[in-house]
Every structure is written in structure tokens, then in C-alpha cells.
Amino acid sequence: MDEREMMTYGKGNVFAYRTFMEPVVASRQIPESSFKERDNTVFGIDVTVEVGGKEFLSSFTEGDNSKVVATDSMKNFIQRHLATFPGTTAEQFVHYVAHAFLEHYAHIETVKMTADLLPFEATVTTENDEPKISDLVYKKSRNEKLKASIHMERREGAIASVQQMSELTDLQLIKVKDNSFVGFIRDEYTTLPEDGNRPLFIYLNIGWTYEPGGEEEDGFVAHEQVKDIASTVFHETASPSIQSLIYHIGLRMLQRFPSLKDVRFESQNRTWDTVVEQVPDSEGKVYTEPRLPYGFQRFQVTRADLENERQSANIGVEESHR
Ligand SMILES: O=c1[nH]c(=O)c2[nH]c(=O)[nH]c2[nH]1
Structure with a gap:
């Protein structure tokens, strides 16, 4: 061998x-x-x-x-x-x-x-x-x-599917306000100020796999629907971090599509640097491309996560509002 x-x-x-x-x-x-x-x-x-x-x-x-x-x-x-x-x-x-x-x-x-x-x-x-x-x-x-x-x-003579995945990559989304990043470790290496209201520009790769046979007929998930779930959850969530945001996008996908087994994320923080804090008579600011390096997250959301959330009633409450 x-x-x-x-x-x-x-x-x-x-x-x-x-x-x-x-x-x-x-x-x-x-x-x-x-x-x-x-x-x-x-x-x-x-x-x-x-x-x-x-x-x-x-x-x-x-x-x-x-x-x-x-x-x-x-x-x-x-x-x-x-x-x-x-x-x-x-x-x-x-x-x-x-x-x-x-x-x-x-x-x-x-x-x-x-x-x-x-x-x-x-x-x-x-x-x-x-x-x-x-x-x-x-x-x-x-x-x-x-x-x-x-x-x-x-x-053993038969042709078997070992792994299958669908992906939406290079999705770039900016939310212009209502994102925060506070409460992280502050020590001798910390220079980043806490920010209670930042713009957030993210690059997202989202991958999803189906339960066996799930992609057939009534279980198919269109990439367009995944893109729309990502922007909807981003819009709705006052996110405390990208980590939390992608978790909630994953939960929503699993909630909407029982045919899915899990969802995988690779996200990057590409939030612009602020150049002008205060534009006269406007809540707008002026930004430029961020300096390197960039931060990233990789995370898989599973059906067990959805089940845990259901048990702690978070999702149930959400559902009753829809
Ligand atoms: O959403 C974020 N998550 C982090 O882990 C992090 N780290 C950082 O410097 N900025 C951010 N933003």
C-alpha cells in the first residue's frame, strides 16, 4: 500500500x-x-x-x-x-x-x-x-x-459521494453604523479603543453542506437566498463583534432550511479607517481603506447550536415575532 x-x-x-x-x-x-x-x-x-x-x-x-x-x-x-x-x-x-x-x-x-x-x-x-x-x-x-x-x-464497486459543499465567496458588506466592539481584553498590548458604534465592513465566505439527500428537490438552498439572509441578519443585529454576527447568520440559515447540515464561515474585518470624524451638519464621516494587517474569523455553525438556542428559547422568541 x-x-x-x-x-x-x-x-x-x-x-x-x-x-x-x-x-x-x-x-x-x-x-x-x-x-x-x-x-x-x-x-x-x-x-x-x-x-x-x-x-x-x-x-x-x-x-x-x-x-x-x-x-x-x-x-x-x-x-x-x-x-x-x-x-x-x-x-x-x-x-x-x-x-x-x-x-x-x-x-x-x-x-x-x-x-x-x-x-x-x-x-x-x-x-x-x-x-x-x-x-x-x-x-x-x-x-x-x-x-x-x-x-x-x-x-466496493459503488460510486459514493464523500463530501459536498456549496459556497458563496467574496461577499463584501458594509453596515454604516450600529456595530460595536467593546469588552475585549485590555492589557499592556492593547491600543485599540473600545468602540460603541463603528461602521463594519466585512468580507464573507459562506459554505454550507446538506443533510444526506437534502439538496434534492425541496431542500435546495439558492446562493441568492444565503446572500439575502446574510444582509438581513447584519441589518437586524446590533452586532457586538464579527464572531457573533456570523454565528447568527449561520443560525438563521439552519433555521430556514432544515435540509442543511452545517454552515461554515470565513470572515475578514475590512473596516475603513476614519479620516474626518465630523462632516458638518451630517452624521456622516470620511473614511479610507484600512491599513494592513486584517483580522479574520473561521467558524462552523451546526444543528446542535440551533438546538441549544431553541432550548434556551432565544430562537423561539424570535420566531414568534415573524
Ligand atoms: O469583530 C471584531 N472581532 C475581533 O476579534 C476584533 N479584534 C479587533 O481588533 N477588532 C475586532 N472586531
């Missing part, structure tokens, strides 16, 4: 676009989001595939290419499978193609596949002198990224 931990190869930046796919429809309506469907007139993805298996050892150690699927062929495999893909989401696509890889190449043992969705947003045109949404022209979004990834393996 080979002891090494790393032996894979693959292809990155496999771009594929398909036009006129069926839309992604929200599995449920939630109070935080007006999201109903994602128009898939242009479905664009940037895929990374990484395959592994002991049969590949000789390609590294002996220059034997007899078992090598050229990464160029992997690219073709992914792109051509977009034509036959029967689903609508990036989550379904990575599952479909990773499974097909393992079916087609019997010596491949593991496949990791990630798809970054390239969102194309609505634009406006005119009909009878009135503005209306175009069904022909779309704007490629430069904002947050929508991702889906899967890790599949061959196990």
Missing part, C-alpha cells in the same frame, strides 16, 4: 457556457429573500477537476502514460457533458460529471470537482417606450462568487 498523501492531477479553468437552460426555482420562500428563480438563459461555469487512484503512480515514477487520461480530454469530457446535463444547478452539474468520470474510467478512484458559477444578470431594454427586462442581453456579474464542489469515490 502506497503511503503518500498526495497523488492527483487534473484541469483548472475549464470554462463552459450553455444557453437556454431551464431556470433554478427557489425550493421555498423565506422572509429574508424575494428570490424566486435564477434565470439560466446563460449558464456559465469555471470548473476544476482533480482525479486520483493508485494506477496513476507509474505515470509519476516511470513516465508510463498508458493509464493517463490527458487533462485535455478531461476538459472535453466536462464541456460535452454540459450538453447532456439534465439539471439546472452547479451542485447537480458537479455531481453529474464526477459520477460520469468514475463510470467511464474504471481505474479512476477519486474525483474532486468544483464549479464556480459565472452569474449573468438581467439587463434592461425598451418595449413600447417602457423599460423592461431583456431576454437576450445579460451582464456578467463581477461581484460575489457562487460555487459548488463534490468529492466522489469508488467504494
Whole structure:
């Protein structure tokens, strides 16, 4: 048995676009989001595939290419499978193609596949002198990224899903007031003043995994709904810290979507530095980009957290107000 931990190869930046796919429809309506469907007139993805298996050892150690699927062929495999893909989401696509890889190449043992969705947003045109949404022209979004990834393996002859994750990354949110950061340790290293009302600019990566089978049909969580939950909870919460804020975003996601198993956060504090404290006749201030370094948090929120909160009645109280 080979002891090494790393032996894979693959292809990155496999771009594929398909036009006129069926839309992604929200599995449920939630109070935080007006999201109903994602128009898939242009479905664009940037895929990374990484395959592994002991049969590949000789390609590294002996220059034997007899078992090598050229990464160029992997690219073709992914792109051509977009034509036959029967689903609508990036989550379904990575599952479909990773499974097909393992079916087609019997010596491949593991496949990791990630798809970054390239969102194309609505634009406006005119009909009878009135503005209306175009069904022909779309704007490629430069904002947050929508991702889906899967890790599949061959196990005793069957193809099994080992790990699956959806992600919304590079979400950048500013709340202009009503955030505090006080009560932290004050010692000989502390120079940061307490702040009872700071603006808070955060970068967020939010990842979520489903309970087994949860992503199917009625359990699917659209990235747009996650984005809207994040901004809603930020708006509603007078946050004492980013740590507390992301915990509450995670709780809300688990509360709204029973299909989710857990939620993972990577946050960064990118709060602007103040340049002018007092703008005349205004509560506004002038800020500039913060100086490095930046602070970050990484935290996973689980169903057990939601259960604890329910038992201490916090969530129950919240729910009765909705
Ligand atoms: O929300 C915050 N959490 C921290 O842990 C921290 N540390 C810091 O200097 N500023 C902040 N802000």
C-alpha cells in the first residue's frame, strides 16, 4: 500500500457556457429573500477537476502514460457533458460529471470537482417606450462568487459521494453604523479603543453542506437566498463583534432550511479607517481603506447550536415575532 498523501492531477479553468437552460426555482420562500428563480438563459461555469487512484503512480515514477487520461480530454469530457446535463444547478452539474468520470474510467478512484458559477444578470431594454427586462442581453456579474464542489469515490464497486459543499465567496458588506466592539481584553498590548458604534465592513465566505439527500428537490438552498439572509441578519443585529454576527447568520440559515447540515464561515474585518470624524451638519464621516494587517474569523455553525438556542428559547422568541 502506497503511503503518500498526495497523488492527483487534473484541469483548472475549464470554462463552459450553455444557453437556454431551464431556470433554478427557489425550493421555498423565506422572509429574508424575494428570490424566486435564477434565470439560466446563460449558464456559465469555471470548473476544476482533480482525479486520483493508485494506477496513476507509474505515470509519476516511470513516465508510463498508458493509464493517463490527458487533462485535455478531461476538459472535453466536462464541456460535452454540459450538453447532456439534465439539471439546472452547479451542485447537480458537479455531481453529474464526477459520477460520469468514475463510470467511464474504471481505474479512476477519486474525483474532486468544483464549479464556480459565472452569474449573468438581467439587463434592461425598451418595449413600447417602457423599460423592461431583456431576454437576450445579460451582464456578467463581477461581484460575489457562487460555487459548488463534490468529492466522489469508488467504494466496493459503488460510486459514493464523500463530501459536498456549496459556497458563496467574496461577499463584501458594509453596515454604516450600529456595530460595536467593546469588552475585549485590555492589557499592556492593547491600543485599540473600545468602540460603541463603528461602521463594519466585512468580507464573507459562506459554505454550507446538506443533510444526506437534502439538496434534492425541496431542500435546495439558492446562493441568492444565503446572500439575502446574510444582509438581513447584519441589518437586524446590533452586532457586538464579527464572531457573533456570523454565528447568527449561520443560525438563521439552519433555521430556514432544515435540509442543511452545517454552515461554515470565513470572515475578514475590512473596516475603513476614519479620516474626518465630523462632516458638518451630517452624521456622516470620511473614511479610507484600512491599513494592513486584517483580522479574520473561521467558524462552523451546526444543528446542535440551533438546538441549544431553541432550548434556551432565544430562537423561539424570535420566531414568534415573524
Ligand atoms: O469583530 C471584531 N472581532 C475581533 O476579534 C476584533 N479584534 C479587533 O481588533 N477588532 C475586532 N472586531
